[in-house]
Amino acid sequence: MALKLPDWATDLKAAFFAAERRVSPRLEQAIRTDTFLDAMTVANSISRLAHRSADGARFSIAEALGVPTSRQILDLQRSIDRLVEEQQSARTGCDDNPQQP
Amino acid sequence: MIGATLLTDLTDHVSTTAGPQIRRVVNGLRLAAGLDRPGVGCTPRTVIWSRGRASLMHYTAGADAGNPTILLVPSLINRSYIWDLRHGDSFVEHLLGAGFDVMCLDWGEPDARDAHNTMSTYVDDYMVAAVAAATRRCGSVPIVIGHCFGGLIAVLWAASTEQQPRALITLAAPTNWDEVGPLSWLTRQGRIEPEDVLDETGNVPPAAMLTAFQMIRPLGDIVTYVTLFDRLHDREATQAIWALMAWARGHIPFPGTTFVEMIRKLSRENSLITGKVAFGGRIRELSSITAPFLNIYGRKDHVAPPESVKPLTSLVGSTTADERELNAGHIGLLVGTTMRGKTMPTVTGWLDKVLTEDQITRPSTPQLNADKSKRLGVETNGV
Numbered sequence: 465m466a467l468k469l470p471d472w473a474t475d476l477k478a479a480f481f482a483a484e485r486r487v488s489p490r491l492e493q494a495i496r497t498d499t500f501l502d503a504m505t506v507a508n509s510i511s512r513l514a515h516r517s518a519d520g521a522r523f524s525i526a527e528a529l530g531v532p533t534s535r536q537i538l539d540l541q542r543s544i545d546r547l548v549e550e551q552q553s554a555r556t557g558c559d560d561n562p563q564q565p
Numbered sequence: 566m567i568g569a570t571l572l573t574d575l576t577d578h579v580s581t582t583a584g585p586q587i588r589r590v591v592n593g594l595r596l597a598a599g600l601d602r603p604g605v606g607c608t609p610r611t612v613i614w615s616r617g618r619a620s621l622m623h624y625t626a627g628a629d630a631g632n633p634t635i636l637l638v639p640s641l642i643n644r645s646y647i648w649d650l651r652h653g654d655s656f657v658e659h660l661l662g663a664g665f666d667v668m669c670l671d672w673g674e675p676d677a678r679d680a681h682n683t684m685s686t687y688v689d690d691y692m693v694a695a696v697a698a699a700t701r702r703c704g705s706v707p708i709v710i711g712h713c714f715g716g717l718i719a720v721l722w723a724a725s726t727e728q729q730p731r732a733l734i735t736l737a738a739p740t741n742w743d744e745v746g747p748l749s750w751l752t753r754q755g756r757i758e759p760e761d762v763l764d765e766t767g768n769v770p771p772a773a774m775l776t777a778f779q780m781i782r783p784l785g786d787i788v789t790y791v792t793l794f795d796r797l798h799d800r801e802a803t804q805a806i807w808a809l810m811a812w813a814r815g816h817i818p819f820p821g822t823t824f825v826e827m828i829r830k831l832s833r834e835n836s837l838i839t840g841k842v843a844f845g846g847r848i849r850e851l852s853s854i855t856a857p858f859l860n861i862y863g864r865k866d867h868v869a870p871p872e873s874v875k876p877l878t879s880l881v882g883s884t885t886a887d888e889r890e891l892n893a894g895h896i897g898l899l900v901g902t903t904m905r906g907k908t909m910p911t912v913t914g915w916l917d918k919v920l921t922e923d924q925i926t927r928p929s930t931p932q933l934n935a936d937k938s939k940r941l942g943v944e945t946n947g948v
Contacts, residue, residue, distance in 0.1 A: 477795050484784055491783045495747060505756045512761060538765060542677045549617070549678065 573600055585798040592797050596807060603804040605812070606646035608657050610669075614698035618673025621695045623702060624649075624657050624666075633731065633920060634703040635660055636696065637669040638711035638719045641687070642774050642819050644812065645671040648712075650900050651808050659905065663913045666703055670695045670715075674817045680767025682820040684721070684827065685845025692722040696730075708916065710734040712899060713869060717831075720877070721842060724849040729856040732919050734912060735877065736861045736898045737869040742832040744873035748777040752828045759828035763821045771816035778816075781867045789813075809900060840880045852882035857919040860886070861911060863893035863903075885919060 494500055519535075526533045532540075573595075595601040614621040637657070639645040648669055649657040660667045670691075675682070699707045709730040711719030716738030723733050739745045751757050764770045779786065789810055796802040826844060836842045840851045858881045862874035871890060878888040889911050897903040 477791065480791055481788075484788060488782070488784050492781075495780055495783065496750070501747075501750055501756060504751060508757055508761065535765060538677065545676075545678050 588800075589797040592800050592803050596803060601800070601804065603651050603808040605651060605808055606649045607652055608649050608655060608661070613668070613702055614695060616691060616694055618675060618679060619691050619695070620671050620673065621698050622669045622671055624661060624668070626658075626661060632664050632666045633916070634666040634668060634699060634705070634707040636699050636707040636709050636730075637667065638692070638709060638715035639670065639672065640713040640715045641672055641675075641718075641823070642714065642816055644674075644815055644817060645669055647812055647896065647899055650812065651805065654805060654808075654900055654904075656899050656904060656909070659909045660913075663909070665708075665916075668699050668702075668707065675768055675820045676818065677766040677768070679818075680763075680821045683822050683845065684830070686820075687718050687823065688721045688725060688849075689845055692718055693726065696722070696728075706730055708732045708734070710736065710912070711738065712736045713738060713895070714827075717837070720851065720854065720881070721849050723854045723856060724842075724851050725847065729854070732857045732859070732916060733854065733881075733883075734859045734861065734915070735874075736908070737863060737866055737874055737895055738860070738877060739831075739869040739873045740837045740875075740877040740880070741873045742835045742837070744870050745832070746777075746868060746870075747780040749828075749832045751777070752832060754833055759825040760821075762824070764818075766818065767821040768818035769821060769824045771818055774816045774819055775814065778813075778868065805901070809896070813896070837880075838876055851877075851880040854881040855883055857885040857922075858883040858887070859912075859915050860888040861891060861898065861908065862888070863891055863895060863898050865893060865897070866895045868895040885922075887915065889915075 523533045523535070592601070608624050609626045610622040610624045612620045613623045637645075637648050639648060647656075649655045652658070657667050657669065672687075672691075696706065696709075706728055707730060709719045709723070709732075711717070711734075713736070716735035717740075719730075719733060720735060720738060723730060742749050752759050752762075762769050762773050782788075789806065793803065793806045793810070796806060830836050830842060830844060837851075842849045842851075858878070860874065860878040862869065862871050864871060866874070875888065878886050891898065891903065891907045891911065893903040893907060898908050
């Protein structure tokens with residue numbers, strides 16, 4: 465008498481989706497737990513602290529060398545962009561740019 | 566160029582004559598090599614208004630002058646072409662086919678200049694100006710359809726203006742933020758401050774938004790790749806999956822100040838559920854919305870679950886305030902077989918019904934002080 469195997473035992477796709485159906489709800493539940501959310505919060509805090517420290521070091525070095533930092537360049541770029549927008553608005557008489565067909 | 570054409574012809578020939586396994590290989594190679602990437606946002610259109618990064622697109626294909634105009638309002642976190650994903654799988658195309666004149670507000674890609682945009686910027690400035698431009702173009706205030714956060718912008722705009730839209734439809738607009746997913750849980754009081762998520766441009770980086778959405782369905786990406794691999798023998802299906810994958814991964818920066826305001830007002834205070842939201846120095850009361858209103862949500866929506874969306878129907882002041890539950894997910898409402906078979910018939914059927922009623926077949930005069938006695942109709946579709 466031949467052994468009747470379930471679909472997932474002979475079909476990789478069926479096996480994957482069978483596993484996914486079992487695992488997904490548990491994972492989704494796990495993500496909602498305070499433990500996971502607290503872990504995410506701590507990971508985010510550490511990541512920000514590391515970024516801030518690295519930025520601080522970079523900016524100190526740049527300042528010591530007398531070269532502009534990326535933040536200063538970004539601020540300058542933002543100011544120029546805003547100025548260009550204001551000029552365009554003044555030229556068209558308002559904020560909008562109605563396009564005629 | 567000629568080489569590429571010859572290669573495409575050859576792969577076309579092989580694809581149609583060979584068996585499924587060879588077709589899988591050919592389709593996979595074709596996709597990987599960039600020879601067969603699906604074209605997205607292809608319906609012909611003209612830009613009729615722009616401000617900053619935002620623009621208003623008027624779809625020109627098949628539109629007859631004088632037909633009711635629909636203004637589509639996308640969410641702020643993704644690109645607007647989801648409304649016009651692919652030929653044959655386009656919300657815009659189907660609305661045009663149903664005889665509507667269609668416009669879509671494209672928020673563009675925010676950058677450092679948009680970091681200080683508030684919710685009021687979008688509701689009181691961009692939305693008002695875009696509706697004015699649409700009204701100028703089509704001669705009457707349009708019907709407004711918004712998806713997700715775009716639906717909320719549309720609702721808050723309608724709650725802030727006397728000039729009501731001809732009809733207002735929201736798709737998966739999260740109202741009760743206690744029921745919204747991980748982004749809301751993580752930014753609740755005592756965990757991550759919304760300002761902590763901003764990058765040096767002052768906006769929420771796309772990667773952060775993507776991570777938040779991936780957390781909702783941790784295995785979602787793997788499932789999509791397995792589905793793509795499984796359907797690789799079918800060129801049409803492969804293109805459809807690829808287009809949707811590319812869109813889903815193509816998040817754009819979320820304007821920082823708006824994000825902070827959204828988390829504080831909508832998530833932490835959960836103010837929408839009270840029917841009153843204060844921002845931009847004003848209180849917006851949802852009960853002041855008098856336009857015919859339809860609230861559509863998906864039963865399988867993980868981003869804006871039904872429990873989060875349902876309450877909106879009872880908060881607006883419209884005499885006609887209906888809701889429809891569809892057997893769909895968050896994006897399934899806008900694309901694919903669910904859009905074609907469920908969302909579109911629901912939208913056009915409801916619009917046909919309300920547009921034939923007297924108060925809105927008249928050229929759209931502001932509908933003020935409408936009868937507040939409501940007719941709340943709840944129907945379930947797609948069971």
